[in-house]
Amino acid sequence: MAAATSGRRVLSLRRKLLLWLLLPQLIMWMAVATLAYRIALNYALKGIDQSLTQSVRSLARQVKPAGSGLYIDFPRAAQAIMEEDPGDPVSYMVSSPPGSFVLGNVGRDPLPAPPAAGIKGEPMLYDAPYGGKPFRHAALEVDYGDADAPQRMRVQVAKSLAVRERIARELIYDMLVPLVLLGAVLGFLVSAGVRRGLMPLQKLQSEVAEKSVETLHPIEMTQAPREVHALADAVNRLLAAVRRSMQQEKRFLNDAAHQLRTPLAGLKGQLELALAETDPDALKSRLVKVNAAVERSAHLVHQLLSLARSEGEMPVEELDVAQLARELAREWTPRMLAQDIDFGYEGADKLLLRGNALLIREALNNLIDNASRYAGRGATITLRARAEDALAVLEVEDDGPGISEAERLQVFQRFVRASDVPGGVGLGLAIVREIAQRHGGDAQIRRVEPHGLVARIELARG
Template identity: 35%
Template structure:
């Protein structure tokens, strides 16, 4: 159901209920007031007739007729209510002494002083009786309830009918007002519905009522996140295309040089380059796959408890070829109490491998890479230092960006710029931290904090 219809029904129902209660109240209050006024008239008329008789100004037989004359003096007596009051004068021993012209033939009432409501024939009458014991008479003045009810109903109808006629107008106004009130919401809905799927520009938040501002800002937040994700995806695709196709171009170039070379030296150099290029492409493909596995949230499940030192030793063994080729010494710490890792073995391995790989790759030939393990609270800290040229201060914060390569090493190194971004993604998964500083030897020191908590980010 639309909000408009919903609001309309609520407003009409509450307004209608209120209106109905008011009507009932007006009706009953009118009825009570008219009853009191008419009762007062009955009593006055009866007392007047009685006093006329007592004074002896009129004879008893014609006294009742004065009631009819008296009627015309009352404002309430208009067309249709004419000759409403009837009067009968009975002797106390039960003889009709006199009556007004239009009085019913049957006796109005048998009661003593005061008011009573009686059936007289088919009709109901309201009667006031005055008993005059001195003259042995009883004066009865009565209203026919039929007439009385007509007065009440007519008065009530006079109040209710205009209100009833106004009801549809009220409904129409409510319908229009609700529509106007909901205009800002409709504008937003139409604005969003009318967009093309690719249109993600933010909604204008100025001038939006504060009730729906949270909706607009939530939508804008969503638009922004989708745009960012799209941009990241686009960048990644562009970078990946570049990173995969550039070595292929290089390989093709070198192969064509080898084909066209006239000198043996040139051909040999090209073939050597091809072999290096294939190795590099292999590493790149490996890293891309590693990146995908880390980003997909692959945590490797649980594995037998393993110390950080054992993982470091495993990493060092896996990098043996590179290490010996570059003649780098990798020192591992000798710790007695080794922190145990039971989960994320794969992620820890990926992080340590990439950081150590970089340290070995960027150390000068014959250099030293030092690893140390420490504890900070429940967290395990691993530091890996090299004697390389370090990272430019201005570029330190960018090292975990995908495909970022420092300006100083670009073109000279064989890195893809993926290694540290894989590390960054893996640290995010583990909710750990990695930071880079200048080492004592002037190279780079990577400080990695593995949290003790085994919770991983589920929304990887």
């Protein structure tokens, strides 16, 4: 199926536009030509009917009733007028009684009789073949004679319908020549307009083709039509997403390389010293230090991956953060009990918003981990969830030593630590703020009197 699709020829946008613009015009011109031909035939027939009507009346005036007979006054000049066009001769016949030849130029081949009786004194027009060709006929019935011996005379004039076809063709030719010229000019103008209209797309193509990994700057299309602006905006959004992704990847690699260098170097040094030890107690002490270095490196890698995940694409769904907080409280309870920490949850039973459950869980885990790590054994930690206007607020409060005002302004920066307690890498709160901002909110830290700390996450509920 893929091979068949790839082998199928696809028309370019320019050809499609020309096809959809010029093909309807061609169909319209053909329809106009057909309609014009029919109109020309109709007008030509009207002209023939008018000529036949005049001729049949004129011929009827040349044959005058005289008592019970007819007086024919048909001079040579009148006959010449009737037959003046040798290319389109007029056939005429006078018969009395109708069908009995009296006068005419039809010889032994009489003109066909009318299909029905007409109105006396009024010409009747009809079509009937004559000599194997289509003809248009006019017939006029005239009564004469005495009341005791009434008689009737039929005057007939006929003309070939070939003249109608010739007149129609001449009219169509006179009309079509300027129409064809007009169509050619219009087609040229349409083609030029399509070419000019597609120039912004060609410019957009050139600008996109010139982009490289180092030059993912937005595309400027200030003079382009609105539709191209929309396309350029979509490309710019894509370029911005790619640029942001590349910056995040570069920052992650730089952070990982910088932060992993020191613990890995320390780990290598401890291993070298451990390999050189012969005293079992000294060797055990070295291995304990190696294990601590490994745990710190593992924690650093986990935090770096969490930070990279928080900066990436974020699928959202409808979720209950109050339920999520309660689940986390249950998961952390055994660990808190092992550290002799009083840990609990208080707040709303249900708190809905649209967000990413995995990232919000990561942010709360970081806050709870920080509180348990720095508050120390015997502390009290409370996890809260509540609504404040259009925000969902998540808080982790502890009664530990807290941090100074100057440190509170810096702890959300990457790799900044406000304590010498081992185990931290200075990324937890940076991850928390990044996740909060991705959900339309922010993260804050404030001091609790007489001592302690509240870490607060604000998430937009709309």
